[in-house]
Amino acid sequence: MSFDDFHSGRELKATRKPHACEQCGRNIETGSPAYYAAGKYDGHFYTQYEHVECRAAGMAYAEETGLWGEDFTWFQHADSDMLADFGPWLLEHHPIVAERLNIEREEDEVEA
Numbered sequence: 001m002s003f004d005d006f007h008s009g010r011e012l013k014a015t016r017k018p019h020a021c022e023q024c025g026r027n028i029e030t031g032s033p034a035y036y037a038a039g040k041y042d043g044h045f046y047t048q049y050e051h052v053e054c055r056a057a058g059m060a061y062a063e064e065t066g067l068w069g070e071d072f073t074w075f076q077h078a079d080s081d082m083l084a085d086f087g088p089w090l091l092e093h094h095p096i097v098a099e100r101l102n103i104e105r106e107e108d109e110v111e112a
């Protein structure tokens, strides 16, 4: 997989302070394992933290859909159409992440 600019990440055994997870938006508790990444994208430096489960789900979903780079799916920022696509998939394959995003098995149609 190739990214523009640069991107590097690694797994932390334990965070030293709380961080919001980039995928689900929830807090990663101090002392929890987390995925940490830093890089430069489109001229902007960034750092991000993710729960290891959220990271795994995000990567698996990109693998499944071929949506990488700027099309990469950030679950917490998805609109209802996107949610309709990945919601059932997350429930089936990554239930921990689905729960963090408050995705429930029986979704009513959401009118925008």
Ligand SMILES: [Zn+2]
Residues within 6 Å of the ligand: 021, 022, 023, 024, 025, 026, 050, 051, 054, 100
């Ligand atoms: Zn998360």
